[in-house]
Amino acid sequence: MEIKRDLYLSRLIAREHNGLIKVITGVRRCGKSYLLNTIFYRHLFDKGIDPSHIIRFAFDSADDLLLIGENLITLQKEKRKVDPERFMAYIRTMTTGDGIYYLLLDEVQELDAFETVLNGYLRHDNMDIYVTGSNAKFLSRDIITEFEGRGDEVHLNPLSFSEFMTVWEGDRYEGLSQYMLYGGIPLVVLRNDNRDKAATLQRLFDEIYIKDIARRHDVRKKEELEELLDILSSSVGSLTNSEKLKNTFRSVKKSNITSGTIKRYIDYFEDSFLIESANRYDIKGKAYINTPMKYYFSDLGLRNARINFRQFEQNHTLENVIYNELRMRGYNIDVGVVPIAEKNINGSVSRRQLEVDFVCNLGSNRIYIQSAYSIPDEEKREQEIRSFRKIDDSFRKIIVTRDTAHPWYDENGILTVNVYDFLLDRTILE
DSSP states (O other), X not given: OOOOOHHHHHHHHHTTTSSSEEEEEOSTXXXXXXXXXXXXXXXXXXXXXXXXXEEEEETTOHXXXXXXXXXXXXXXXXXXXBOHHHHHHHHHHHOOXXXXXXXXXXXXXXXXXXXXXXXXXXXXXXXXXXXXXXXXXXXXXXXXXXXXXXXXXXXXXXXXXXXXXXXXXXXXXXHHHHHHHHOOOHHHHTOOOHHHHHHHHHHHIIIIIHHHHHHHHTXXXXXXXXHHHHHHHHTTTSOBOHHHHHHHIIIIIOOOOOHHHHHXXXXXXXXXXXXXXXXXXXXXXXXXXXXXXXXXXXXXXXXXXXXXXXXXXXXXXXXXXXXHHHHHTTOEEEEEEEEEEEEOTTSOEEEEEEEEEEEEEETTEEEEEEEESOOOSHHHHHHHHHHHHTOOSOSEEEEEESSOOOOEEOXXXXXXXXXXXXXXXXXXXX
């Protein structure tokens, strides 16, 4: 069963022949290789590109390596990377004709000096280059700098809910419950048994994510790294900072880990696309507040596996789903803060801060969004829209809820939509 990734295919198509190295990034096992070598390859073939002008090469494939005189087992035994001279000699023999050649290179980090090799190919007018990789170095957010400003990133997320629903056989209500629990990693979604899904997610952490981070950054205390990830998993969508996390370690784990080490570990998680941070933004003062901030997981299945599926707070999980959807649609996300001053019954002034879950910016466009799992009565609604009423600008204000009411505007111009329509209709924010 194939899961279509039309959004990302369109992003690759838009970058054809732009003179840059197209770099597909994303958390491991989110489908980068399939997007490049199957979906994009099929697009090139269907539009009439001669197959001899589409060069696919996987640097972890024993068959491909034999084409250039390398041996996968020997490389592993000798703990070395692929000889670039052998690879370049092979490419020279494959690109002797006229016209554009498309290089689709998978696991390119296994090629020694791959940055230099690919930068050199940019000088060839007859080459259009697309690459992906899967180790911690290549997944790093700063990989584009390796190409000296000549890289063009296409970031691939785990499946969105709309992509998930293309292969889900039930209704959207049951589908969202499944999606919020097991996430959108393709190989997990395609499993039929829930126990198998949970076991697969656990194996991904045990065998891939933590090992990659520890190896790349030479982490000596791997248990602290994992414990921090557990704590972040338990507090998804909650405000926190390194100092607060340090205190948690001291009180719960009896650990003397420093806030500096915690900050460094969090950077490692972000570099590998496991989590993302959202800064706080003073909407009235138009200024950022450095700390605390919120953290969201790129995939909820991975988050839930990290805590053995014990905690399933619907409100925070829904918030994470909405955050990921907004990021997939290209928005930059902040956590909004609205300072207010109010007089109490004694006439004294008290100051407090109201929160807007998401301040969403895309170019000059801005949208304010509140995530509310349910709005059972008017009192709850008033609580959700209070911060909206304190904002003086005219940007759109939206409440996303799991209640199944149809979209509607109130007298203040605030739109309420159910999360199913929000996730399945990309035009709903327009």
